[in-house]
Amino acid sequence: xxxxxxxxxxxxxxxxxxxxxxxxxxxxxxxxxxxxxxxxxxxxxxxxxxxxxxxxxxxxxxxxxxxxxxxxxxxxxxxxxxxxxxxxxxxxxxxxxxxxxxxxxxxxxxxxxxxxxxxxxxxxxxxxxxxxxxxxxxxxxxxxxxxxxxxxxxxxxxxxxxxxxxxxxxxxxxxxxxxxxxxxxxxxxxxxxxxxxxxxxxxxxxxxxxxxxxxxxxx
Amino acid sequence: xxxxxxxxxxxxxxxxxxxxxxxxxxxxxxxxxxxxxxxxxxxxxxxxxxxxxxxxxxxxxxxxxxxxxxxxxxxxxxxxxxxxxxxxxxxxxxxxxxxxxxxxxxxxxxxxxxxxxxxxxxxxxxxxxxxxxxxxxxxxxxxxxxxxxxxxxxxxxxxxxxxxxxxxxxxxxxxxxxxxxxxxxxxxxxxxxxxxxxxxxxxxxxxxxxxxxxxxxxxxxxxxxxxxxxxxxxxxxxxxxxxxxxxxxxxxxxxxxxxxxxxxxxxxxxxxxxxxxxxxxxxxxxxxxxxxxxxxxxxxxxxxxxxxxxxxxxxxxxxxxxxxxxx
Amino acid sequence: xxxxxxxxxxxxxxxxxxxxxxxxxxxxxxxxxxxxxxxxxxxxxxxxxxxxxxxxxxxxxxxxxxxxxxxxxxxxxxxxxxxxxxxxxxxxxxxxxxxxxxxxxxxxxxxxxxxxxxxxxxxxxxxxxxxxxxxxxxxxxxxxxxxxxxxxxxxxxxxxxxxxxxxxxxxxxxxxxxxxxxxxxxxxxxxxxxxxxxxxxxxxxxxxxxxxxxxxxxxxxxxxxxxx
Numbered sequence: 001x002x003x004x005x006x007x008x009x010x011x012x013x014x015x016x017x018x019x020x021x022x023x024x025x026x027x028x029x030x031x032x033x034x035x036x037x038x039x040x041x042x043x044x045x046x047x048x049x050x051x052x053x054x055x056x057x058x059x060x061x062x063x064x065x066x067x068x069x070x071x072x073x074x075x076x077x078x079x080x081x082x083x084x085x086x087x088x089x090x091x092x093x094x095x096x097x098x099x100x101x102x103x104x105x106x107x108x109x110x111x112x113x114x115x116x117x118x119x120x121x122x123x124x125x126x127x128x129x130x131x132x133x134x135x136x137x138x139x140x141x142x143x144x145x146x147x148x149x150x151x152x153x154x155x156x157x158x159x160x161x162x163x164x165x166x167x168x169x170x171x172x173x174x175x176x177x178x179x180x181x182x183x184x185x186x187x188x189x190x191x192x193x194x195x196x197x198x199x200x201x202x203x204x205x206x207x208x209x210x211x212x213x214x215x216x217x218x219x
Numbered sequence: 220x221x222x223x224x225x226x227x228x229x230x231x232x233x234x235x236x237x238x239x240x241x242x243x244x245x246x247x248x249x250x251x252x253x254x255x256x257x258x259x260x261x262x263x264x265x266x267x268x269x270x271x272x273x274x275x276x277x278x279x280x281x282x283x284x285x286x287x288x289x290x291x292x293x294x295x296x297x298x299x300x301x302x303x304x305x306x307x308x309x310x311x312x313x314x315x316x317x318x319x320x321x322x323x324x325x326x327x328x329x330x331x332x333x334x335x336x337x338x339x340x341x342x343x344x345x346x347x348x349x350x351x352x353x354x355x356x357x358x359x360x361x362x363x364x365x366x367x368x369x370x371x372x373x374x375x376x377x378x379x380x381x382x383x384x385x386x387x388x389x390x391x392x393x394x395x396x397x398x399x400x401x402x403x404x405x406x407x408x409x410x411x412x413x414x415x416x417x418x419x420x421x422x423x424x425x426x427x428x429x430x431x432x433x434x435x436x437x438x439x440x441x442x443x444x445x446x447x448x449x450x451x452x453x454x455x456x457x458x459x460x461x462x463x464x465x466x467x468x469x470x471x472x473x474x475x476x477x478x479x480x481x482x483x484x485x486x487x488x489x490x491x492x493x494x495x496x497x498x499x500x501x502x503x504x505x506x507x508x509x510x511x512x513x514x515x516x517x518x519x520x521x522x523x524x525x526x527x528x529x530x531x532x533x534x535x536x537x538x539x540x541x542x543x544x545x546x
Numbered sequence: 547x548x549x550x551x552x553x554x555x556x557x558x559x560x561x562x563x564x565x566x567x568x569x570x571x572x573x574x575x576x577x578x579x580x581x582x583x584x585x586x587x588x589x590x591x592x593x594x595x596x597x598x599x600x601x602x603x604x605x606x607x608x609x610x611x612x613x614x615x616x617x618x619x620x621x622x623x624x625x626x627x628x629x630x631x632x633x634x635x636x637x638x639x640x641x642x643x644x645x646x647x648x649x650x651x652x653x654x655x656x657x658x659x660x661x662x663x664x665x666x667x668x669x670x671x672x673x674x675x676x677x678x679x680x681x682x683x684x685x686x687x688x689x690x691x692x693x694x695x696x697x698x699x700x701x702x703x704x705x706x707x708x709x710x711x712x713x714x715x716x717x718x719x720x721x722x723x724x725x726x727x728x729x730x731x732x733x734x735x736x737x738x739x740x741x742x743x744x745x746x747x748x749x750x751x752x753x754x755x756x757x758x759x760x761x762x763x764x765x766x767x768x769x770x771x772x773x774x
Contacts, residue, residue, distance in 0.1 A: 051674075054678055055677075056674050056677065056678065079677060079678065079679075079680040079681075080680045082678070083678055083679065083680075084674070084678040086671050086674070086675070088671075089671070089675070090669055090671035090672050090674075090675050092672075092675075092689060092692065092693065093692055093693055094692070102676075102679055102681065102685065102689065103679050105679075105680070105681055105682065105685050106680050106681075106682065150679070151679075154679070154680070276699070283576065284576075287572075287573050287576045287577065290569060290573050291573055291577065291642065294570070294573070294642060294726065295641070295642060303640060308739065312740055317724075332640060332721070332723045332726060333723060333724065334640060334721040334722070334723060335722070347628050347629060347630045348628075348629040348630050348634075349628050349629050349630070349639055349640070447739070448739040448740060448741070450739070450740040450741040450742075451738075451739060451740065451741040453741070454741040505629060505630065507629045507634060507635060507637065508629070
């Protein structure tokens with residue numbers, strides 16, 4: 001079985017201004033069924049890597065192909081199908097409901113359907129009943145899960161997450177891991193995330209990409 | 220496997236690494252040079268009271284909007300026709316138009332908008348066709364104006380005079396002069412302080428004419444050019460105990476408030492006569508002028524009623540303007 | 547002290563003409579701020595959210611336009627609206643329309659500058675988030691405006707204050723016509739010219755009070771907004 005790779009990365013080289021190469025990936029294929037954990041010490045460029053996949057950062061040198069065409073061509077599609085979650089996400093002013101609604105903006109559902117969808121997603125993340133809560137009142141962990149919910153509610157094809165369990169306490173870690181497992185099991189989302197958490201990798205059965213030495217291996 | 224180890228690896232916390240990265244690589248996303256990621260929004264916060272609540276703000280705004288729209292529409296409600304009249308600041312300062320124009324509006328229903336500027340500017344407005352009527356008092360300039368074809372009709376309607384005022388002590392002994400040029404000569408010779416408008420207004424032009432006639436070029440610290448309007452100039456002259464040339468209207472208006480007295484006044488001396496004329500702007504050259512109302516104004520002001528109105532304008536019981544024709 | 551005392555007495559006497567002048571000033575400033583607000587908001591939003599060549603150049607151009615004196619704006623608009631000018635047939639010169647247009651043009655670079663600066667202060671993550679969530683352009687606009695409500699209010703209030711105290715445009719385009727286009731500032735100019743200093747002072751005091759009021763309001767709103 002050799003499906004067409006979703007992402008084809010060739011010669012991706014990222015450098016700091018005058019500080020040398022951060023990482024260099026000469027050849028990497030990511031399949032749509034993949035779950036990839038990007039690991040490495042702090043400062044090894046995990047966030048940068050994720051951002052280049054989304055088009056948030058320009059690829060300095062090298063090429064990235066998404067679904068067979070260079071990123072540049074796919075701008076619109078990229079924003080629809082690939083979602084990135086910051087490590088410290090930015091929540092919009094207003095209620096949790098509003099925030100999730102933004103994620104669904106381009107969806108062709110009725111308002112009622114959107115509401116239902118939002119409700120379900122919040123439940124999955126242990127945030128049931130949080131719709132009317134103001135984002136300013138949330139704790140760090142809750143806010144993160146809201147951001148995750150915001151990304152998940154869109155049912156993206158590719159989910160890029162920066163450090164999903166970094167700020168989570170035990171309980172939240174459990175919820176997030178479970179959710180990600182569900183997402184992975186469903187099979188129609190590619191999961192790419194940056195993390196330090198070995199346990200998470202274990203639970204999710206991922207391929208690990210170690211940036212600082214660029215080695216790709218199975219856990 | 221490729222060794223891509225970063226050369227200058229420093230232990231960095233994720234947040235600062237991210238921020239430095241964002242600064243050094245060009246972000247693809249529209250946004251300005253990023254400020255550091257700043258306060259994480261996910262820090263737990265106490266519930267804050269809602270700010271000058273934006274609903275309240277909008278309510279305020281809507282009320283304000285309502286008020287303003289009502290006000291504006293009443294301002295713009297053009298129930299009457301409008302005449303644009305340009306005149307000089309000295310005419311305006313005499314408040315004569317405040318007395319004349321309401322009567323005009325009552326009789327004809329035309330509202331006259333007055334734009335008062337310096338003589339030169341008033342004529343310039345006429346040359347652009349931005350006004351319909353001029354009321355000015357600068358015969359030479361008017362002649363040139365008419366000669367250039369900007370005006371279609373020129374009618375002298377009233378006159379008053381210029382006079383010399385000065386300190387009660389009269390240091391130059393100008394009181395006893397036989398003519399205005401002689402006054403000026405005596406002032407120049409005694410180097411008594413003299414205030415000039417210095418702004419090419421009608422009064423200033425007249426003053427220069429007199430100096431020329433007297434054959435003197437005024438120079439020295441006694442001669443001060445102030446570049447002010449007539450009222451301001453008179454007040455200054457009063458404060459400085461200086462002589463100055465003024466028009467009758469402004470003088471009568473202010474004389475009780477000043478320490479100056481009339482030094483030389485001769486209504487029959489031609490050079491001191493101040494003629495006011497009405498010029499209708501040429502509608503053939505400037506098709507947008509409101510010619511019918513302009514003509515109505517001229518007809519009204521030269522009618523017995525208008526002339527009587529001119530005659531009856533007094534300040535402190537004294538008549539200011541004298542119609543050329545009797546009503 | 548005496549002139550100030552007389553001035554205050556004048557204000558308190560409820561002189562109809564003085565208050566009419568105040569109302570006219572407020573009215574003109576209000577409408578020109580709204581006009582400049584709409585135009586400025588659209589332009590500033592496009593500048594923030596869109597990438598196009600010459601963007602940086604445009605921004606520095608607009609910022610430098612802030613320094614244009616009111617008289618210059620007045621002259622330019624005057625030459626357009628003059629009866630012998632291209633837009634003369636509109637007959638707007640020496641009417642409130644001309645003043646409002648002139649003032650809006652004057653306020654526009656100010657509004658854009660304020661808004662642009664405010665928008666730039668938004669966290670980079672905000673822009674990244676709206677990008678990655680696949681928002682349409684209009685959604686991006688609305689979200690940006692929602693996130694910068696304080697900035698918007700401040701921009702409008704500041705430009706209102708600026709425009710309220712300007713005299714070059716009202717004088718040149720309005721003609722200082724009594725009961726029609728005479729604003730506080732042009733009235734002050736007139737009374738000063740006439741040497742009626744008490745009247746000028748009375749109007750000046752009112753103008754000052756209004757300015758203080760607006761600034762206080764701006765301060766309160768931005769202080770509140772800063773806390774969120």
